[in-house]
Amino acid sequence: MKLFARTVGTTGTPIIILHGIFGTSDNWLGIAKAFAETNRVFLLDQRNHGQSPWSDEFDYQVMAADLREFIEDHHLENPIIIGHSMGGKTVMQFGLNYPGIAQKIIVVDIAPKFYPVHHTSILSGLNSVDLSAIQSRNDANEHMKRFEENEGVRQFLLKNLYRNSEGAFAWRINLPVITKNIDVVGHELFIKNACETETYFIKGANSHYIQPEDERYIAEIFPNFELIEIPNAGHWVQADQPEAFIQVLKEIL
Numbered sequence: 653m654k655l656f657a658r659t660v661g662t663t664g665t666p667i668i669i670l671h672g673i674f675g676t677s678d679n680w681l682g683i684a685k686a687f688a689e690t691n692r693v694f695l696l697d698q699r700n701h702g703q704s705p706w707s708d709e710f711d712y713q714v715m716a717a718d719l720r721e722f723i724e725d726h727h728l729e730n731p732i733i734i735g736h737s738m739g740g741k742t743v744m745q746f747g748l749n750y751p752g753i754a755q756k757i758i759v760v761d762i763a764p765k766f767y768p769v770h771h772t773s774i775l776s777g778l779n780s781v782d783l784s785a786i787q788s789r790n791d792a793n794e795h796m797k798r799f800e801e802n803e804g805v806r807q808f809l810l811k812n813l814y815r816n817s818e819g820a821f822a823w824r825i826n827l828p829v830i831t832k833n834i835d836v837v838g839h840e841l842f843i844k845n846a847c848e849t850e851t852y853f854i855k856g857a858n859s860h861y862i863q864p865e866d867e868r869y870i871a872e873i874f875p876n877f878e879l880i881e882i883p884n885a886g887h888w889v890q891a892d893q894p895e896a897f898i899q900v901l902k903e904i905l
Contacts, residue, residue: 653699653704653705653707653714653717653718653721654704654705654721654722654725655696655697655698655699655704655718655719655721655722656677656696656697656702656703656704657677657694657695657696657697657722658677658678658681658684658694658695659692659693659694659695660681660684660685660687660688660692660693660695661684661687661688661689661690661691661692661693662692663690663691663692664690664691664692665691665692665730665731665732665755665905666691666692666693666694666726666728666729666730666731666732667684667687667691667692667693667694667731667732667733667734667905668693668694668696668719668722668723668728668731668732668733668734669683669684669693669694669695669696669734669735669736669739670696670698670719670733670734670735670736670738670739670740670742670743671695671696671697671698671701671702671736671738671739672735672736672737672738672739672740673737673738673771673830673837674701674771674774674808674809674812674825674830675701675702675736675737675738675739675808676697676701676702676703676811676812676824677695677696677697677702677703678695678702678811679808679811680695680890681695682894683890683894683897683898683901686898686901687901687905691732691905694722694726694728696719696722698715698718698738698739698742699714699715699718700825700826700829700830701824701825701826702824702825703824706826706829707826707829708829710826710829710830710833710836711833711836711839712741712742712745712836712839712841712842713745713749713842715742715745716742716745716746716748716749716750717749719733719742719743719746720746720749720750720753723753730754730755731753731754731755732754732755732756732757732758732905733746733747733754733756733757733758734758734760734901735757735758735759735760735762736760736761736762736888736889736890737760737761737762737861737887738762738837739760740759740760740761740762741762741764741837741841743757743758743759744757744759744764744841744847744851744873744874745841745842747847747849747851747874748841748842748843748844748845748847748873749842751845751847751848751849752849754849755849755850756849756850756851756852756904756905757847757849757850757851757852757874758851758852758854758901758904759851759852759853759854760854760855760889760890761854761855761856761859761861761862761887761888761889762861762862763853763861763862763863763866763869763870764840764841764843764869764870764873764874765840765866765869766838766839766840767837767838767861768838769834769835769838770838771834771837772834773799773800774799774800774805774809775827775830775831775834776799777795777796777798777799777800778796778799778809778823778827779827779831780795780799781795781796783820783821783822783823784820784821786821789810789813792810792813792821793806793807793810796809796810812824812825841873843873846872846873846874846875847873847874848875848876849874849876850876851874851876851877851878852877852878852879852880852904853870853877853878853879853880854880854881854882854889854897854900855879855880855881855882855889856881856882856885856886856887856888856889856892856893857881857882857883857884857885858884858885858886859885859886859887859889861887862879867879880900882896882897882900883896885897
């Protein structure tokens with residue numbers, strides 16, 4: 653699949669960044685601009701998200717293959733690949749499936765383990781928005797208050813709402829396919845052999861996604877790994893502590 657991408661910077665080692673579930677490439681523009689003078693940064697919309705194509709196939713094997721296709725199409729050599737949450741699982745699966753392509757892998761606040769479904773309320777809210785009845789994004793926001801109390805999370809989700817060429821509201825995310833396959837987002841990765849690529853896991857100190865007991869499992873799959881914790885950050889590390897996150901990335905690079 654040919655993924656949509658935004659590009660920041662024109663020279664230097666290529667950096668590829670993949671967003672998480674319900675996200676888009678522009679969520680990472682602020683981070684990308686911090687590296688514009690030294691790197692070429694490619695911000696990808698994963699399948700069924702943003703401006704990339706939709707498909708009934710939605711799992712980490714096909715998303716890893718999408719990433720490989722993008723790298724090959726753009727003739728990128730020794731890229732550094734960053735992924736947050738669902739995007740982190742995609743880049744881990746990529747490293748496992750296609751060894752020797754990535755120079756470094758950076759995984760943001762996710763482990764290769766199984767996670768139970770925990771987006772049920774959000775999906776119920778998004779699916780129950782009557783797109784033909786709302787007059788503005790604020791109308792959708794008011795509706796979503798019954799399903800998600802955090803204003804920041806609601807605004808993040810509603811960035812997926814836009815007016816199509818007919819002027820009607822529509823979703824940029826493939827809501828039916830994501831809803832049907834939401835359990836796949838939490839699936840454990842397919843592991844045939846360990847990934848020897850230099851791999852960094854960046855976790856928010858206030859996040860529960862990577863637990864101390866996960867480190868042994870991570871070490872089995874990614875033996876050349878380092879875990880870095882950023883204080884006063886939750887699951888959205890890059891949004892909670894952007895300056896600290898950028899500094900960690902610069903040290904890794």
